[in-house]
Amino acid sequence: MRTFKVEPLDTQAMEICRFRIDNLTKPIYSLATLETIAERFAGILGDPKPNHLRQGVLVVAADHLVDGPQNNQHGSESYAAIKRFNEGRTATQGAAAKLNAVVHVVNVGLEQDTSDLANIEQQVIRKGSHFFGVEPAISREELERALELGFTYADRLHADGLQVVAIGNVGERAFLD
Structure with a gap:
């Protein structure tokens, strides 16, 4: 680490x-x-x-506990949200454009496949929802990979000259992040 x-x-x-x-x-x-x-x-x-600070936005996408143990939604709401990001149709992107801020959107674990979305960076660590009542939500190895990915993006954005980065997330039950 x-x-x-x-x-x-x-x-x-x-x-x-x-x-x-x-x-x-x-x-x-x-x-x-x-x-x-x-x-x-x-x-x-x-x-x-x-x-005159240079700013950017990093949005991380992952599904957590989608619909509880029954998982009837299969990440459909998350996919719809990430698709809007791919098309450049979000309030986040609108505000960022006013500030001349770059927006990075990274799929680290959405349940649905996003490889066809050209504007979404693919860094999947663990695909989809894992209800903690049935199985571990994330392994220690996956946690370490996620932290390392965060460090990698911090280094990358710093190298790009950004001084301020807003962070956010997309994903069903994402408040558990």
């Missing part, structure tokens, strides 16, 4: 950023969480005035 080191936030950059934000023509902390996010970005990037 890969190891990595997360550097501490640059507190000096954060303090300078906070001072600047507090001295803008606006009531103190009127932008609430947005101000906190800017301050945090300053600390992460070591830049007291972070702006």
